[in-house]
Amino acid sequence: MRTADLIALLARDARMTPPGAPTRKLLTALAAGGAVTLALVVLGLHSQPLEAAARQPWFWMKASYTGLLTVAAAITVRRLSVPGTRAGLAPAAALLIVLAMIALGTGQVLAASPAGRLGLWLGHTWKVCSPLILLLALPIYACEVIALRALAPTRPALAGAAAGLAAGALAATFYGLHCPEQAAAFVATWYTLGITAAAALGAVLGARLLRW
Amino acid sequence: MEPKVDIEERLRPLMIRSLAGDADAHLQLLSALGGHLRGYFSRRIGTGASEVEDLVQETLLAVHLKRDTYDRALPFSPWAYSVARYKLIDHLRRRHRRVHVPLEDAGVLFAADDTEERAVQTDLKRLLERLPERQRTLLEDVKLQGLSIEEAARKRGVTAVSARVMLHRTLKWLNRAWHDENG
Numbered sequence: 001m002r003t004a005d006l007i008a009l010l011a012r013d014a015r016m017t018p019p020g021a022p023t024r025k026l027l028t029a030l031a032a033g034g035a036v037t038l039a040l041v042v043l044g045l046h047s048q049p050l051e052a053a054a055r056q057p058w059f060w061m062k063a064s065y066t067g068l069l070t071v072a073a074a075i076t077v078r079r080l081s082v083p084g085t086r087a088g089l090a091p092a093a094a095l096l097i098v099l100a101m102i103a104l105g106t107g108q109v110l111a112a113s114p115a116g117r118l119g120l121w122l123g124h125t126w127k128v129c130s131p132l133i134l135l136l137a138l139p140i141y142a143c144e145v146i147a148l149r150a151l152a153p154t155r156p157a158l159a160g161a162a163a164g165l166a167a168g169a170l171a172a173t174f175y176g177l178h179c180p181e182q183a184a185a186f187v188a189t190w191y192t193l194g195i196t197a198a199a200a201l202g203a204v205l206g207a208r209l210l211r212w
Numbered sequence: 213m214e215p216k217v218d219i220e221e222r223l224r225p226l227m228i229r230s231l232a233g234d235a236d237a238h239l240q241l242l243s244a245l246g247g248h249l250r251g252y253f254s255r256r257i258g259t260g261a262s263e264v265e266d267l268v269q270e271t272l273l274a275v276h277l278k279r280d281t282y283d284r285a286l287p288f289s290p291w292a293y294s295v296a297r298y299k300l301i302d303h304l305r306r307r308h309r310r311v312h313v314p315l316e317d318a319g320v321l322f323a324a325d326d327t328e329e330r331a332v333q334t335d336l337k338r339l340l341e342r343l344p345e346r347q348r349t350l351l352e353d354v355k356l357q358g359l360s361i362e363e364a365a366r367k368r369g370v371t372a373v374s375a376r377v378m379l380h381r382t383l384k385w386l387n388r389a390w391h392d393e394n395g
Contacts, residue, residue: 007243082282082283151278
Protein backbone atom coordinates (compact mmCIF):
# COMPACT_ATOMS: atom_id res chain seq x y z
CA MET A 1 0.00 0.00 0.00
CA ARG A 2 1.34 3.38 -0.93
CA THR A 3 1.78 5.94 1.82
CA ALA A 4 -0.31 8.40 -0.16
CA ASP A 5 -3.17 5.86 -0.16
CA LEU A 6 -2.82 5.32 3.56
CA ILE A 7 -2.99 9.06 4.14
CA ALA A 8 -6.14 9.31 2.01
CA LEU A 9 -7.62 6.49 4.07
CA LEU A 10 -6.72 8.17 7.35
CA ALA A 11 -8.21 11.45 6.16
CA ARG A 12 -11.52 9.62 5.64
CA ASP A 13 -11.40 8.73 9.33
CA ALA A 14 -11.08 12.39 10.42
CA ARG A 15 -13.57 13.40 13.04
CA MET A 16 -14.18 15.93 15.77
CA THR A 17 -11.80 15.01 18.61
CA PRO A 18 -12.73 16.60 21.93
CA PRO A 19 -9.85 18.08 23.94
CA GLY A 20 -8.79 16.85 27.36
CA ALA A 21 -8.82 13.12 26.57
CA PRO A 22 -5.65 12.17 28.53
CA THR A 23 -6.75 13.76 31.82
CA ARG A 24 -10.28 12.43 31.44
CA LYS A 25 -9.17 8.88 30.70
CA LEU A 26 -6.67 8.77 33.56
CA LEU A 27 -9.06 10.26 36.12
CA THR A 28 -11.72 7.78 35.05
CA ALA A 29 -9.20 4.97 35.53
CA LEU A 30 -8.24 6.17 39.02
CA ALA A 31 -11.90 6.51 39.98
CA ALA A 32 -12.87 3.08 38.63
CA GLY A 33 -9.87 1.25 40.05
CA GLY A 34 -10.13 3.21 43.30
CA ALA A 35 -13.78 2.19 43.67
CA VAL A 36 -12.84 -1.48 43.33
CA THR A 37 -10.04 -1.16 45.88
CA LEU A 38 -12.22 0.81 48.30
CA ALA A 39 -14.90 -1.88 48.04
CA LEU A 40 -12.28 -4.55 48.76
CA VAL A 41 -11.10 -2.65 51.86
CA VAL A 42 -14.60 -1.96 53.18
CA LEU A 43 -16.21 -5.31 52.35
CA GLY A 44 -13.24 -7.66 52.18
CA LEU A 45 -11.15 -6.38 55.09
CA HIS A 46 -14.15 -5.10 57.13
CA SER A 47 -12.59 -1.72 57.73
CA GLN A 48 -13.89 0.58 60.40
CA PRO A 49 -16.48 3.10 59.21
CA LEU A 50 -15.09 6.28 57.67
CA GLU A 51 -16.63 8.45 60.44
CA ALA A 52 -14.74 6.49 63.09
CA ALA A 53 -11.47 6.67 61.18
CA ALA A 54 -11.87 10.37 60.52
CA ARG A 55 -11.92 11.12 64.25
CA GLN A 56 -8.47 9.62 64.72
CA PRO A 57 -5.53 11.98 64.15
CA TRP A 58 -3.25 9.14 63.05
CA PHE A 59 -5.66 8.29 60.26
CA TRP A 60 -5.07 11.79 58.90
CA MET A 61 -1.31 11.42 59.32
CA LYS A 62 -1.41 8.33 57.10
CA ALA A 63 -3.96 9.77 54.66
CA SER A 64 -2.00 13.02 54.19
CA TYR A 65 1.15 11.07 53.35
CA THR A 66 -0.44 8.66 50.90
CA GLY A 67 -2.93 11.22 49.57
CA LEU A 68 -0.21 13.75 48.69
CA LEU A 69 1.85 10.96 47.16
CA THR A 70 -1.16 9.90 45.07
CA VAL A 71 -1.53 13.44 43.70
CA ALA A 72 2.17 13.79 42.85
CA ALA A 73 2.22 10.35 41.20
CA ALA A 74 -1.01 10.98 39.28
CA ILE A 75 0.38 14.24 37.88
CA THR A 76 3.53 12.35 36.83
CA VAL A 77 1.43 9.70 35.07
CA ARG A 78 -0.56 12.38 33.27
CA ARG A 79 2.59 14.11 32.06
CA LEU A 80 4.21 10.85 30.92
CA SER A 81 1.03 9.69 29.17
CA VAL A 82 1.49 11.85 26.06
CA PRO A 83 4.35 12.49 23.62
CA GLY A 84 6.52 15.57 23.92
CA THR A 85 5.87 16.41 27.58
CA ARG A 86 8.55 16.06 30.26
CA ALA A 87 7.79 14.60 33.67
CA GLY A 88 8.42 18.01 35.25
CA LEU A 89 8.63 18.57 39.00
CA ALA A 90 6.01 16.07 40.13
CA PRO A 91 8.46 13.12 40.50
CA ALA A 92 10.73 15.30 42.66
CA ALA A 93 7.71 16.27 44.75
CA ALA A 94 6.84 12.58 45.20
CA LEU A 95 10.39 11.85 46.34
CA LEU A 96 10.30 14.76 48.80
CA ILE A 97 7.02 13.52 50.26
CA VAL A 98 8.54 10.06 50.84
CA LEU A 99 11.72 11.53 52.35
CA ALA A 100 9.69 13.76 54.67
CA MET A 101 7.72 10.75 55.88
CA ILE A 102 10.93 8.76 56.45
CA ALA A 103 12.41 11.70 58.38
CA LEU A 104 9.26 11.88 60.52
CA GLY A 105 9.39 8.13 61.21
CA THR A 106 13.11 8.21 62.01
CA GLY A 107 12.60 11.15 64.37
CA GLN A 108 9.85 9.26 66.15
CA VAL A 109 12.02 6.17 66.62
CA LEU A 110 14.97 8.22 67.88
CA ALA A 111 12.76 10.10 70.33
CA ALA A 112 11.28 6.87 71.75
CA SER A 113 12.80 4.90 74.61
CA PRO A 114 15.11 2.15 73.33
CA ALA A 115 12.76 -0.51 74.66
CA GLY A 116 9.79 0.84 72.74
CA ARG A 117 11.52 1.35 69.40
CA LEU A 118 11.00 -2.06 67.89
CA GLY A 119 7.31 -1.99 68.84
CA LEU A 120 6.84 1.38 67.15
CA TRP A 121 8.55 0.19 64.03
CA LEU A 122 6.91 -3.23 63.63
CA GLY A 123 3.50 -2.52 65.19
CA HIS A 124 1.22 -5.56 65.14
CA THR A 125 0.68 -5.90 61.40
CA TRP A 126 4.05 -5.31 59.72
CA LYS A 127 3.97 -8.71 58.05
CA VAL A 128 0.70 -8.13 56.19
CA CYS A 129 0.82 -4.37 55.56
CA SER A 130 3.10 -4.16 52.49
CA PRO A 131 1.73 -7.24 50.70
CA LEU A 132 -1.86 -6.05 51.22
CA ILE A 133 -1.07 -2.61 49.83
CA LEU A 134 0.56 -4.23 46.80
CA LEU A 135 -2.46 -6.47 46.24
CA LEU A 136 -4.92 -3.60 46.67
CA ALA A 137 -2.94 -1.55 44.14
CA LEU A 138 -3.54 -4.11 41.38
CA PRO A 139 -7.12 -3.10 40.39
CA ILE A 140 -6.08 0.55 40.20
CA TYR A 141 -2.98 -0.27 38.20
CA ALA A 142 -4.98 -2.42 35.79
CA CYS A 143 -7.39 0.45 35.10
CA GLU A 144 -4.49 2.84 34.59
CA VAL A 145 -2.90 0.44 32.10
CA ILE A 146 -6.14 0.32 30.10
CA ALA A 147 -6.22 4.13 30.03
CA LEU A 148 -2.52 4.46 29.17
CA ARG A 149 -2.81 1.97 26.32
CA ALA A 150 -5.37 4.29 24.76
CA LEU A 151 -2.89 7.18 25.18
CA ALA A 152 0.73 7.40 24.02
CA PRO A 153 3.44 7.13 26.70
CA THR A 154 6.82 7.39 24.96
CA ARG A 155 8.64 5.97 28.00
CA PRO A 156 6.60 2.87 28.84
CA ALA A 157 8.68 1.66 31.81
CA LEU A 158 8.73 5.09 33.44
CA ALA A 159 5.02 5.64 32.83
CA GLY A 160 4.38 2.16 34.26
CA ALA A 161 6.42 2.99 37.37
CA ALA A 162 4.48 6.23 37.89
CA ALA A 163 1.19 4.38 37.38
CA GLY A 164 2.28 1.76 39.93
CA LEU A 165 3.25 4.51 42.37
CA ALA A 166 -0.13 6.22 41.99
CA ALA A 167 -1.93 2.88 42.36
CA GLY A 168 0.10 1.95 45.44
CA ALA A 169 -0.37 5.34 47.11
CA LEU A 170 -4.13 5.42 46.45
CA ALA A 171 -4.48 1.81 47.63
CA ALA A 172 -2.52 2.69 50.78
CA THR A 173 -4.86 5.64 51.42
CA PHE A 174 -7.85 3.29 51.46
CA TYR A 175 -5.92 0.64 53.38
CA GLY A 176 -5.38 3.30 56.06
CA LEU A 177 -9.10 3.01 56.87
CA HIS A 178 -8.60 -0.59 57.89
CA CYS A 179 -5.08 -0.45 59.29
CA PRO A 180 -4.95 0.02 63.09
CA GLU A 181 -1.34 1.18 63.22
CA GLN A 182 -0.67 4.63 64.62
CA ALA A 183 3.10 5.15 64.41
CA ALA A 184 4.79 7.34 61.80
CA ALA A 185 7.75 4.94 61.86
CA PHE A 186 5.44 2.08 60.88
CA VAL A 187 3.88 4.05 58.00
CA ALA A 188 7.22 5.38 56.79
CA THR A 189 8.52 1.81 56.51
CA TRP A 190 5.76 -0.62 55.63
CA TYR A 191 3.42 1.66 53.68
CA THR A 192 6.38 2.98 51.72
CA LEU A 193 7.61 -0.54 51.06
CA GLY A 194 4.22 -1.64 49.69
CA ILE A 195 3.92 1.49 47.53
CA THR A 196 7.48 1.09 46.23
CA ALA A 197 6.81 -2.54 45.37
CA ALA A 198 3.76 -1.42 43.37
CA ALA A 199 5.91 1.13 41.51
CA ALA A 200 8.56 -1.51 40.75
CA LEU A 201 5.99 -4.00 39.51
CA GLY A 202 4.39 -1.19 37.51
CA ALA A 203 7.70 -0.45 35.78
CA VAL A 204 8.31 -4.09 34.85
CA LEU A 205 4.78 -4.64 33.53
CA GLY A 206 4.64 -1.19 31.94
CA ALA A 207 7.72 -1.88 29.81
CA ARG A 208 5.76 -4.71 28.18
CA LEU A 209 2.15 -3.55 28.34
CA LEU A 210 2.42 0.13 27.48
CA ARG A 211 4.08 -0.09 24.08
CA TRP A 212 2.04 1.16 21.17
CA MET B 213 17.22 23.81 7.63
CA GLU B 214 13.75 25.18 7.66
CA PRO B 215 13.24 27.41 10.68
CA LYS B 216 11.10 25.76 13.31
CA VAL B 217 8.76 28.69 13.62
CA ASP B 218 7.56 28.14 10.05
CA ILE B 219 6.79 24.53 10.83
CA GLU B 220 4.75 25.59 13.84
CA GLU B 221 2.94 28.26 11.88
CA ARG B 222 2.11 25.82 9.14
CA LEU B 223 1.45 22.53 10.91
CA ARG B 224 -0.11 23.54 14.22
CA PRO B 225 -3.16 25.24 12.64
CA LEU B 226 -3.55 22.18 10.40
CA MET B 227 -3.46 19.89 13.44
CA ILE B 228 -6.01 22.02 15.28
CA ARG B 229 -8.33 22.01 12.29
CA SER B 230 -7.85 18.29 11.85
CA LEU B 231 -8.82 17.74 15.50
CA ALA B 232 -11.96 19.75 14.80
CA GLY B 233 -12.86 17.12 12.19
CA ASP B 234 -11.56 18.85 9.05
CA ALA B 235 -10.61 15.96 6.71
CA ASP B 236 -8.86 18.26 4.26
CA ALA B 237 -6.58 19.70 6.95
CA HIS B 238 -5.94 16.17 8.20
CA LEU B 239 -4.86 15.11 4.71
CA GLN B 240 -2.54 18.10 4.33
CA LEU B 241 -1.05 17.58 7.77
CA LEU B 242 -0.32 13.88 7.24
CA SER B 243 1.11 14.52 3.78
CA ALA B 244 3.47 17.18 5.11
CA LEU B 245 4.44 15.00 8.06
CA GLY B 246 5.00 12.01 5.76
CA GLY B 247 7.73 13.88 3.90
CA HIS B 248 9.45 14.95 7.10
CA LEU B 249 9.22 11.48 8.61
CA ARG B 250 10.73 9.93 5.48
CA GLY B 251 13.63 12.39 5.68
CA TYR B 252 14.18 11.80 9.40
CA PHE B 253 13.98 8.00 9.28
CA SER B 254 16.18 7.77 6.17
CA ARG B 255 18.92 9.66 7.93
CA ARG B 256 18.55 7.58 11.11
CA ILE B 257 18.40 4.05 9.70
CA GLY B 258 19.70 4.65 6.20
CA THR B 259 19.05 1.13 4.97
CA GLY B 260 16.36 -0.20 2.66
CA ALA B 261 13.66 2.09 1.40
CA SER B 262 10.96 -0.40 2.35
CA GLU B 263 12.00 -0.35 5.99
CA VAL B 264 11.84 3.44 5.98
CA GLU B 265 8.46 3.43 4.27
CA ASP B 266 7.10 0.88 6.77
CA LEU B 267 8.19 3.14 9.57
CA VAL B 268 6.68 6.21 7.90
CA GLN B 269 3.36 4.41 7.51
CA GLU B 270 3.37 3.03 11.02
CA THR B 271 4.12 6.47 12.43
CA LEU B 272 1.42 8.16 10.36
CA LEU B 273 -1.07 5.58 11.59
CA ALA B 274 0.05 6.29 15.18
CA VAL B 275 -0.21 10.06 14.66
CA HIS B 276 -3.72 9.47 13.41
CA LEU B 277 -4.85 7.09 16.16
CA LYS B 278 -3.12 8.94 19.00
CA ARG B 279 -3.97 12.48 17.91
CA ASP B 280 -6.18 13.04 20.94
CA THR B 281 -2.99 13.08 23.07
CA TYR B 282 -1.93 16.36 21.44
CA ASP B 283 -2.74 19.38 23.62
CA ARG B 284 -3.92 22.23 21.40
CA ALA B 285 -2.35 24.76 23.77
CA LEU B 286 1.18 23.41 23.19
CA PRO B 287 3.52 23.61 20.18
CA PHE B 288 3.00 20.82 17.67
CA SER B 289 6.57 19.96 16.67
CA PRO B 290 7.71 18.48 20.05
CA TRP B 291 4.67 16.21 20.03
CA ALA B 292 5.26 15.06 16.45
CA TYR B 293 9.00 14.60 17.03
CA SER B 294 8.35 12.60 20.17
CA VAL B 295 5.96 10.24 18.34
CA ALA B 296 8.49 9.80 15.51
CA ARG B 297 11.39 9.15 17.88
CA TYR B 298 9.32 6.68 19.90
CA LYS B 299 8.35 4.77 16.77
CA LEU B 300 11.99 4.70 15.64
CA ILE B 301 13.20 3.37 19.02
CA ASP B 302 10.40 0.79 19.11
CA HIS B 303 11.24 -0.30 15.58
CA LEU B 304 14.95 -0.71 16.32
CA ARG B 305 14.27 -2.54 19.56
CA ARG B 306 11.99 -5.01 17.82
CA ARG B 307 14.80 -5.76 15.41
CA HIS B 308 17.26 -6.06 18.28
CA ARG B 309 19.41 -3.31 16.98
CA ARG B 310 21.35 -0.76 18.90
CA VAL B 311 18.64 1.40 20.38
CA HIS B 312 20.46 4.58 21.18
CA VAL B 313 18.52 7.34 19.50
CA PRO B 314 19.78 10.73 20.63
CA LEU B 315 17.20 13.07 22.08
CA GLU B 316 17.52 16.10 19.88
CA ASP B 317 15.68 19.30 19.32
CA ALA B 318 12.32 18.66 17.66
CA GLY B 319 13.68 20.61 14.68
CA VAL B 320 15.57 17.55 13.44
CA LEU B 321 12.30 15.96 12.41
CA PHE B 322 11.67 18.88 10.11
CA ALA B 323 15.24 19.35 8.89
CA ALA B 324 14.67 17.39 5.70
CA ASP B 325 11.61 16.87 3.61
CA ASP B 326 11.55 13.85 1.34
CA THR B 327 8.22 13.84 -0.41
CA GLU B 328 9.24 11.33 -3.01
CA GLU B 329 7.74 8.02 -2.08
CA ARG B 330 9.60 4.97 -3.37
CA ALA B 331 7.59 2.19 -4.98
CA VAL B 332 8.06 -0.49 -2.36
CA GLN B 333 6.07 -3.33 -0.86
CA THR B 334 5.21 -2.40 2.68
CA ASP B 335 4.08 -4.53 5.58
CA LEU B 336 0.72 -2.82 5.45
CA LYS B 337 -0.17 -4.46 2.17
CA ARG B 338 0.43 -7.89 3.64
CA LEU B 339 -1.63 -7.04 6.72
CA LEU B 340 -4.50 -5.80 4.59
CA GLU B 341 -4.66 -9.21 2.98
CA ARG B 342 -5.42 -10.72 6.38
CA LEU B 343 -8.48 -8.55 6.91
CA PRO B 344 -11.94 -10.10 6.79
CA GLU B 345 -13.69 -9.69 3.43
CA ARG B 346 -16.12 -6.95 4.48
CA GLN B 347 -13.44 -4.73 5.95
CA ARG B 348 -11.06 -5.23 3.07
CA THR B 349 -13.65 -4.31 0.47
CA LEU B 350 -14.57 -1.19 2.41
CA LEU B 351 -10.93 -0.15 2.57
CA GLU B 352 -10.42 -0.86 -1.11
CA ASP B 353 -13.49 1.10 -2.12
CA VAL B 354 -12.30 4.06 -0.14
CA LYS B 355 -8.63 3.74 -0.98
CA LEU B 356 -8.51 2.59 -4.59
CA GLN B 357 -11.74 3.96 -5.95
CA GLY B 358 -11.53 7.11 -3.90
CA LEU B 359 -15.13 6.83 -2.72
CA SER B 360 -16.29 8.81 0.26
CA ILE B 361 -17.41 6.86 3.31
CA GLU B 362 -21.01 7.61 2.40
CA GLU B 363 -20.61 6.33 -1.15
CA ALA B 364 -18.77 3.21 -0.04
CA ALA B 365 -21.43 2.54 2.58
CA ARG B 366 -24.24 2.92 0.05
CA LYS B 367 -22.48 0.59 -2.37
CA ARG B 368 -22.22 -2.12 0.29
CA GLY B 369 -25.68 -1.51 1.70
CA VAL B 370 -24.64 -0.43 5.19
CA THR B 371 -25.21 2.84 7.00
CA ALA B 372 -22.56 5.56 6.81
CA VAL B 373 -22.20 5.41 10.59
CA SER B 374 -21.40 1.72 10.62
CA ALA B 375 -18.99 2.11 7.70
CA ARG B 376 -17.26 4.88 9.62
CA VAL B 377 -17.02 2.74 12.74
CA MET B 378 -15.74 -0.17 10.67
CA LEU B 379 -13.04 1.97 9.07
CA HIS B 380 -11.90 3.25 12.45
CA ARG B 381 -11.81 -0.24 13.97
CA THR B 382 -9.91 -1.55 10.98
CA LEU B 383 -7.27 1.14 11.40
CA LYS B 384 -6.90 0.26 15.07
CA TRP B 385 -6.69 -3.42 14.19
CA LEU B 386 -3.96 -2.69 11.64
CA ASN B 387 -1.97 -0.78 14.22
CA ARG B 388 -2.22 -3.64 16.71
CA ALA B 389 -1.54 -6.38 14.14
CA TRP B 390 1.51 -4.53 12.93
CA HIS B 391 2.83 -4.36 16.43
CA ASP B 392 2.03 -7.94 17.37
CA GLU B 393 3.53 -9.33 14.22
CA ASN B 394 6.81 -7.50 14.65
CA GLY B 395 6.77 -7.58 18.43
